[in-house]
Amino acid sequence: MAKLVLKREKPLNGYSKVINKIKIAEYKFDSLISLAIPLKRERKCKINFKNSLGEPMPNIENSIINKSGILGFRIGLDLLFICNPSHSSFAKKTVPLLKQAFYITDQTGGWCGVKVDGDRVIEMLERICPLNLSLKSFALGDVKRTIMDQLNMIIFRETEKKFILFSPSSSSGSFLKSIETSSRNI
Amino acid sequence: MKYSGIKVLWEGLRGNMGWKPLWRNPDPKKSYDIIIVGGGGHGLATAYYLAEEFKITNIAVVEKGWLGSGNIGRNTTIIRSNYLLPQNQPFYEFSLKLWENLEQELNYNSMVSQRGVLNIFHSDSQRDAFVRRGNAMLMSGADASLLGVNDLKKMVPFLDFQNSRFPIKGGLWQPRGGTVRHDAVAWGYAKEADSRGVDIIENCEATNFLVKNGRCYGVETTKGVIKSKKVGVCVAGSSSQVMGKIGINLPIESHVLQAFVSEGLKPVIPGVITFGAGHFYVSQSNKGGLVFGGDIDGYNSYAQRGNLPVIEDVCEGGVALMPMIGRARLLRAWGGVMDMSMDGSPIIDKTNIKNLYFNGGWCYGGFKATPASGFCYAHLLATGTSHNDAKDFLFNRFEKGRLIDEKGQGNQPNLH
Amino acid sequence: MLIDHPLLGLRDSSEFIYVGDAKLLNRPNWNSKNSKTKFIDYGYLRKNPAGVHKELWYHEQGDRSWLVVTRNTVTHEILKVELARYLKRKANAK
């Protein structure tokens, strides 16, 4: 019997396109996990986070990127996400380390990421994002969770005109359509 | 004054000089047999039926603002009896029967227009629920039929049968449902109650109840103390405020419901159509405006105005169901305050204070109930016992666990 | 409406789900005397003020916090926003 191999598929099959000079590309990641801070264990978690990832644990709606390019952001009082963009020893080494302090939930399959980039990106996002995107209220490295075009999304600002958006994977088709439509409509 | 076509002609010929006010503008007397607090649709109907059916005419209706300024003055004018539960269905069918004779009875054309009410469904389980409902309607003597997609394509060809996100699978149709010119209902009841001797006192706010030894014997008002043997409160929208004056907490929250009207258009919508996969219902007024609405805004409010998300939600539903209305323009939005009860059904009952009665909790379905609510409340006020068709609308159903929850949402008023 | 989330700042109310009277925080003890009466009161009776109202909003499209919002039901003015869990913990500590 031939060995049965399961194929891993990205939600958007590696989509990439430029519309109205906005570059839209699937943001691929190897794994995405969430970390819950156990009740009254914030201090322990802070130390563990620093030891595991080499960066301080971010405050709410802030993020860190460590030297291996791992993105960590805090989305709630006791909830963080760690997004590991490239294959590495992350699962083998870092996750067990984090497990010593946090409750960990693997959500790799649960989210779809899209990177949008370009001079008119703010104009595009204005069509779907209810948040104030001026740098004063949405600084570099900030991350917020909100509703866009009826979808629950997480939005992360990498640079002034570069954002990563995450949306639930089951609705990734609608999510992409929403971004494409916004880009065309400006 | 008796109205007729001949009278209109006669007055037209002599320059319309002979018309008289529809109701007097009396000062309150010192005492009455019954005081109705609230001169909206239900209060005026109650006064009328007390006078007409129970021959009690020594009545005052005290109204804080102008007559008909309650929710009878701001609603989407729909009448229907397409209810499911045995505690509700006979009551609303009774109401529909009263509507059918109302104009002749009141000698006032409130334009009761039975052009039908259509509820669209989009899934098999919705269909199952509508079949159950349709059968309940037929079992209590109402009318109903189940329509398939082909029936709908003939009846309402402008629905989105092609491209809708949630396919249209059929509809429950009640031909006797329809719409009424809402303000005219208040004016008609006022006219006939007044002509039977009822004192309708506008701009007279009931500020407190007169209670002694657990009995109510009148009200304090902004026009002085008025005594009475019985007091019936009928102020849906403000129920908690009024009953709160004597410390009664109600199973009711006040919520804002928005309604909308478009610019005038030549007739396009035949009856009332409701969308089953979102929150939208629409009819067209005789003036030509599309009258439409959807969900309540969802938060406690006495502000009589709404917010944008619900307007958008309602219009999304409208365009999803009938994309041909897209280029029609929304002309006016308004909001009314709803008595949202804990199980979505009303209360017509005595209170724990003797001689003080309560009618409220109509959620956003009070308009269609107006005649039966007035009739049954009059019955309770006159006889001390509940009318058979309203015998379950009692306070104690919450403590007994005999809830009348058409939507199955439980004690979450903003979901009813 | 805009709700000034204590952790996240001003957010549009469309990110939230409204649930109502904050008295729902005070669930009666199930085996206290007259617990059924207390639960009926808890479940069904409301003060429903025309004015300042303490109520529960859930940030479903955001950080999933339950908030206690003090809001005027006549003007819709929001006077205070607190995290329900802090309030409840404080109450429990008493």
Next chain:
Amino acid sequence: MRNSSHPITNKQKVSFTFNGKKYFGYKGDTLASALIANNVKIVGRSFKYHRPRGIFSAGSEEPNALVALGDGPYKEPNTKATNVELFDGLKGSSQNFLGSIDFDLMAINDLLKNFIGAGFYYKTFMWPRRFWEKLYEPIIRRAAGLGKLSLKADPSQYDKGYLHCDFLIIGSGISGLMSALLLAETGSEVLIVEEDFIFGGRLNSERLGINGKQSSIWISRAVKKLKSLKNVRILNRTTVFAAFDHGIFAAIEKKTDHILEKNSKPRQINWKIYTKHCILASGAIERSIAFPQNDRPGIMLAGSVRTYANRFGAHYGQKIAIYTNNDDGWKTADDLKNMGLEIKAVIDTRKEIEAPSSSISSYLGQTITKTYGRKGIKAIKLSSGLKLNVDCLAVSGGWSSNIHLTCHKRGKPVWDNIYKNFLSGDNAQKDNIIPVGAARGIFEIQNIISDTNRVILSLIKTIGLSMPDRITLISSKEQYSCSLDLVSSSNPSNSFIDLQNDVTQKDIELSFKEGFKSVEHLKRYSTLGMATDQGKTSNILGLASMAKLKGMNISEVGTTIFRPPYVPVAISAFAARSRGKDFRPTRLTPSHNVASKRNAVFVETGNWLRAQWFPEKGETFWRQSVDREVIQTRNSVGICDVTTLGKIDIQGKDCSEFLNFVYTNAFAKLPINRVRYGLMLREDGVAYDDGTTARLGENHFIMTTTTANAALVLRNLEFVRQCLLPNLDVHLISTTDSWAQYAVAGPNSRRLLQKIVDKPKDITNQNFPFMACCELTICGGIMARLFRISFSGELAYEIAVPTQYGNSLFDALLSEGEEFNAVPYGTEALGVMRIEKGHVAGNEINGQTSAQNLGLSRMISKKADSIGNILSEREGFNGSNIATLSGFKPVQHSQKLEAGSHLISLGKTPTMENDEGWLSSVAFSPTLGHYIGLGFIESGHTRVGEKVYAVNLLQNKTTEVEIVSPHFVDPEGIKQRG
């Protein structure tokens, strides 16, 4: 007519048609100005009496000139010609007539005016009763209404958007631009929104200069400067139409309405604007005067006549009279005279004034008592008896501040007796809406300049921003005073108050006579102010008229409430993108692609699309596929995507205590690697969700919920976690999208799974019994979860893998299952099997049924507190006669059952009193070969074996059914444990 020396004539010439006739205009025209230039007088017909009407105003207050634009599905009825930017190829047409616009057969109504005045319809058409829907109403409905919809789906695209600023400035007239310049200096984010397609507001309509030059020079400099600033954004063709709570405003931007070629861009954008402060520079609206036959084509607002003359070089006729009750009317006289037109007269209702211009023949203290010319004004008659031939009459009843938006939050306007004008009340200040200029009731240019400086600078100071220098501008000296002479008393039945709805002075008098005296009654009875212009030019006239009748001041009479929107907005614009298939987002299951390839028919389940059944070749009717899927699954093995069930990851030290509380039954002692079925009640004791929860570790559980309630259950669990038991260490994460989960059911399910489960995991019955669960790897190291649970009653499992592997796993299960004749099955077969097994689902747990109704009362543990426990003890939930879940089968096996049928004892008539229950779910059971049903019937559990009627009156069908156990297949559960 067009003034050939006006600069507009240097612009591009454009052609358009109106009522089929071709005309020319210029870029920069509105449809109204072009029609005036072409001397088209009758543009529309009035609502009720079908009187010929012309253009009355120059803005969104227009009551008369309603036209249909475009054709086919693009047709847009009821469009105000005064708001339409002219473009090459525009097609406009009149509406609301029978015959032609010039000879409208419905104009017969005008002759019947005495019989069809205000509210006549309330008094007649009542006999015979049935004639209302059949005869009277259809006639009324056809006669009423205005324009026609195309009845075609709106083909245009629309969009939404969100803007944020510190200052929203509404209007770009002089006070708006000044405010913008001042506020921009502070570094704040400023957004200026202008309804018109050009900036400058009223300045464009006036001859007055700024700093000694034409005002257009100052406007373009100001706009240029503002556009150059990074912190300023400026939008034209955009109308702010509503004010909401907490500084949220809604605006509509017209993107393509002014071009013929409809490109792929959205036609309009519905902007939601969040601002800290709103500067209301919305100007003022001129009102009319009610006098006999004041509605003829050619009678226009004086300020608008001036607009057409100054901005567009367009005017009607050569002999113009002005009728005014205020100083502003005289300005029109001056400007027209300056254009070389003949001013026949200025009639001013005020006696005690000094005529501002001696070179114009003026009639002070006089009124107009009659006008002539049905299709265009020809002459007027004054109270002195003097008759003057004119071809245009400019009317000014004074100016009303445009405070519409300050009323949207129920702010009450306050009467200003000096300028005879309603101003915004205190509420506006509270809402941070700050009127400036004419919107603040200031009507003289020099005062507007100094007052705007003062208001904005003091605002900047109050907020504590850096102070800019005041703006010094010099303009002409103006003076404005106004009287309240708004209605005349002669010939009230021909004096129109509300032009569009044909409300006359006589109607107001009739309302008064019949007791409709409060402003709200007046409005509702007479329809005053309820037309598409919402009474912008007429409300004050109605109030003034009622005040006169009541012997009160206008301020005592009060005012009705301005409600949003300020201008009518297309319903599509609110819906924006959420239309058609995009009405709601679509969620796809992980196996969607494989299912599509296998020709699955999909069904909407909430936002999900799920495979409903998988038709095979030769199957023409859905039942064939479903029956086959059921039989094949029960005989061998079937695979179904159940990913849509909600999955919640629950971790923390106090999980078991938490679960004990949220479920009615106990979970604390659930061993690791075991699953348990749980029932959830609402606090009111009614059942609302059920599902299985698996324990993966001491502090780790995975809960499943129904598809429909996934979000609600998480919300309620968070409520318990944060609001009721915040001292527990519990953490909740929705993982519905993270795991693809498939039911693998049927006697061969174990053998199939054994092919993919990595060794050494042993899933034999001994080592992995019914209700076991575990984490494992499959297919050579892919992490997975396996649950031995059964919804079908068969030996069954659910297997979950990370979503990215889902499509591949579904494929693999089917290909590996080929040797067993494995079948994919959809939601229909799933439903059939669960009914056969007697499992409840949404039709049974519908929010109206309790654990007792469902026959699950033994699941309510009385040993510990749980949500809904106490209130489920109420008498209505208990008692021996409550309806309980039962099974039903037709006595004649060939008969069909219908869900929704009601249940009645044999021999009884189907009435509400005899109603004993209903069938909630039915299916044809291919296993049993006949229909079966689940339902609720009073005391059902004690009536097994009894026969009753299932009544479906909707289809006029009564079926005799037998009450049986709800467990039709394998009631002992031998198969699922095997």
